[in-house]
Amino acid sequence: MSKKKYVIVGVGGRSRMFYEAIATTYKETSELLAICDMSQTRMDFTNKALKELGYQEVKTYHYLDFDKMLDELKPDYVIVTSIDRTHHDYIIRSMRKGCDVVTEKPMTIDAEKIQEILDVQKETGRNIKVTFNYRYSPNNTKVRELISTGVIGQVFSVHFEWLLNTQHGADYYRRWHRNKVNSGGLLVHKSTHHFDLVNFWLNANPKRVFAFGERNFYGKENAEKRGITKFYDRCHGNVTPEEDPFAIDLESNETLKGLYLDAEKDSGYIRDRSVFADDISIEDTMGVIVQYDSKAILTYSLNSYMPWEGYNVSINGSKGRIEYNVIEKSYINAGGEKSDEGATLKKQIIVHPMFGKPYEVHFVEGKGGHGGGDNVMLDFIFGEPKEDSFNRSANQIDGAKSVLTGVAANKAIASGEVVEIDSLVKF
Template sequence: MKKKYVLVGTGGRAEFFYGSLVRDFQETSELVAFCDSNQTRLDYANQLLVDKYNVEAINTYTADRFDEMIESEKPDIVIVTSMDRTHHRYIIRALELGCDAITEKPMTVDAEKTQAIIDAIERTGQNVRVTFNYRYAPHNTKIRELIRDDVIGKVNSVHFEWALDTQHGADYFRRWHRDKRNSGGLLVHKSTHHFDLVNFWLNTEPETVYATGGLQFYGKENAEERGVTKFYERAHGSDYAKDDPFAIDMESNPHLKAMYLDAEKEDGYHRDQSVFGDGINIEDTLGVNVTYKNKAILTYSLNAYLPWEGFQIAFNGTKGRIEVAVREQSYINSGGEKGDEGKLKEKTIRVLPMFGEPYEVEVEEKEGGHGGGDPELLNDLFGEPKEDEFKRAASHVDGAISILTGIAGNQSLATGQAVKIKDLVDLKR
């Protein structure tokens, strides 16, 4: 029997899920409704269903009619791709109304909301899945395999550097993510992927977190140092923005225009705010130290304004070292062709045995985003899951543990003190 789905939040990330659902999983799944706070965006999502995917338009509900949608459509599963700070609201209400939930990462943005979700799962007995597609990327799965198979022995330390370039990184400072109340900052919104990978690779959980960092490149306080002397609030309609390499032109991009510019009349949301304007309170330069339950340590950094996109990692073990270098295709969310996210430009996995010659590990890439990882994730969600020796499907506990590293990091940034994960949330295990 087909499972029925509804989707809440039809912004930039939503089509990744609903497009695949109606295109690739018609035998197992049925999309029956959209829900969003903005009717223009709802209508555009329906237009994409008809024009791009050649399927019929579905029912739409504004956010204040969420309960009505569940009662009328009787879905099995609610897909949550709304603004991060609202994830908990829809997840919890879906569970209370008898549905399971699939949520885009991060599961939520702070400890209180995390606890509320955990409590709702305990209370209702329903299920929540978190969509960590990075786990499914072949090179990330291969790293897990190498560590599992004891190739470098017990991993004692990891050095993990993530680079966002001035196209992708800047985009977080144009959008709603620039307000930490909405996104939890990059330590939660973006780094949840990376902290989850370390948990996945090492098969352990974080114990203590200490973080430093700040807003050191973007924001009005850094404008003079960047040579910015002419200010604007948003790019649309601004002559100053025409000379700003950090500005985006939504008018010339049909997708951005339809999804955001044409929808402004309903909610006033500006997708193209100046990265050197007021109102930015998230960090662009971050360093984190984490100690894990298995005594491994992590040194992690994220910078959102670099000339390249990707990551470098070193795993130091009792039998040797693994070095990983990955360059990714940069992109603007909703600004390009679907699948741009996570496209690999180059990758290297190098094993350096303690005694022996170093060698490179070959990884087979497949079709689809993240080296073929995205289709595997989507099949796990909407199709008929295959037996997976790596157990990449992420539960609500995985989702909680990954964001709690970032949440602890935010608390450490605020207090200057190290934070223990166990003091934040009761995972009820």
Template sequence: MKKKYVLVGTGGRAEFFYGAMVRDFQETCSLVAFCDSNQTRLDYANKLLDEKYSVGKINTYTADRFDEMIETEKPDIVIVTSVDRTHHRYIIRAMELGCDVITEKPMTVDAEKTQAIIDAIERTGQQVRVTFNYRYAPHNTKIRELIRDGVIGEVNSVHFEWALDTQHGADYFRRWHRDKRNSGGLLVHKSTHHFDLVNFWLDTEPETVYATGGLRFYGKENAERRGETKFYQRAHGNEQAKDDPFAIDLEANDHLRSMYLEAEKEDGYQRDQSVFGDGINIEDTLGVVVTYKNKAILTYSLNAYLPWEGFQIAFNGSKGRIEVQVREQSYINSGGEKGDEGKLKEKVLRVLPMFGEPYEVEVEEKEGGHGGGDPELLNDLFGVPKEDEFNRAASHVDGAISILTGIAGNKSLQTGQAVRVEDLVDLKR
């Protein structure tokens, strides 16, 4: 029997979900309505459904008509892909109206909103799923398998370095993410993926978090300090932006023009703000130390302006070491082909036994984003889930624990002190 879905927030991330539903899961899913604060974006999403996917248009509702949409369409599940700071609003109201929820990561952006979601789940008995596609990437699943099987014994420490380049990394400083009120900063919006992976790999939870860092590269003050002279607030219509490698041209990209430039008349949102303009209050350089309940420690760094995109990890165990290097295809959100996101360019997974010869572990990559992980996640969400020995489907508890590492990190940045995760939220388990 088909389940009925509605989707809230038709921006850059939405098509990953609704495109898959109408293309690959028509036997199990029925997409019945879109909801967004911007009618132009709603109309564009409907145009894509009609012209790109040939499934016809569906009903649209502005954000102030969310309750009306639920009452009229009677969906089983609400998909939430709106701006991060609004996730909790739609998640909670959907559950109060009797719907289950699938939400894009991060589940929300701060401890208060996290607690409100947890309380609503207990109050309503509804379910919330969080979409961690990185869990499903074959190399990440293989890491979990190696650690689970004791290949390097008990893991005592992890060093995890994530690199965002000057194309993808810069994009967070052009968009609404640049305001921490919207995104929780990169420690919440982006690092939630990485903190969830460590929880998944080690099968444990964070206990204490200490963070340091700041805005070191982007922003007007940093540009002035380096002696740069090009200052403008947005790229569109600005001559200085034409030869600026950090600028994007909304007019030159049909998708960006239709989704954002033509929608500006309704809400004034500018998708192409200068990464060296005013108004940025998130960090681009971050270091975090986490102690876990199993006594393992994590040293983590995130930099958003590097020459390459990807991550390097070392797991140090009682019987050896695992080293991982993954280089990913850089991309601009909504600015290119969907398959570009998480596409692998280079991957090395190496085991170094304590008393043996090092060896590389081959991992078969499949078609689709994140080495074939995206199709598996989508099937888990919308198809007939397969038996999964690794339990990669993420619950609201997984979603909460991952963001609480970043939320604790944000609090540590403010106070200069280590933060106990359990002091932030009552998960009611």
């Protein structure tokens, strides 16, 4: 059996999960041919990491030579882990070169780019996989199972509260995510995970969206309220975490130093910007209401300055209620073990029947990042094809639906009006 051939575009922190999987667990069935990035320093660091895993050094291509890479190597799959605003470009160019695509979430950041992806996918017939790892965690899969088997009857409403703390949450205001033109804001970059989970759990489609959003905690306008008196553009060379609890130290972490600090000379990207700078354009306090085609209603909130990290979900149906609570281990992207990302410290699912005693639902604990979802998802991507009664593998339609809720929410914040999903794209 021939190996499936892969290339990766964008070798920041998000790419690590994929190249480590190919280099270790799936090296007998998968082959990484090349990596592509704007920074040769970053690609050299990635090749060093591959060699430490016992894998061969792979070819490197500058991002301006992306098409040349595809023409020369003719991979089966392109893995897209670049900055969010570029996802659509690499997805489209890959499909037109005859490649299938595995892309990080969000699939893209606005309606126009979604439409382009959907149109080119129809034109080429290529496959797109969107890596919604939360779908695969045993606890999230269990919630889908409970709903699909009618444990609480027809679902009428969902309340979903997501909390990011001042370690992980603050990190979005240091990085490129802080500018909405790059990320679509947290309602696209981060909430796409959560909106996808609700679509997945309910097996329903978002229909109408309204939202509010404010920047109440981060940004220059809030620095004085947070007790910040020393202003700086970036942490390195200006401030230490001991002096400012919102600062990070790139120098002391081998991965952060190798991928970002050392790569500044050929990338121009500064990874440790102040979270109280004046060019931050994303919100930190968000509330969204979504109506689905099933007539269920979602009330959603995201706050990125909380004392702990995780989520609280309540799902109300005609036969009862599910209460679902998770506390996650906080982390800084690429600043620790990949298994730290979304690792759970506590998770509990309780069913409250309409008439009867509440009971806790038990499930197999997952191991690894994102509540154990990473390892299961990677097996679906790189392993042998398998049946899945939960339909966890996400394609371009799933990717579009999750992003569209965030895109509509951004439009609602800007306009003060309800946004119809059908007005944004044509499937």
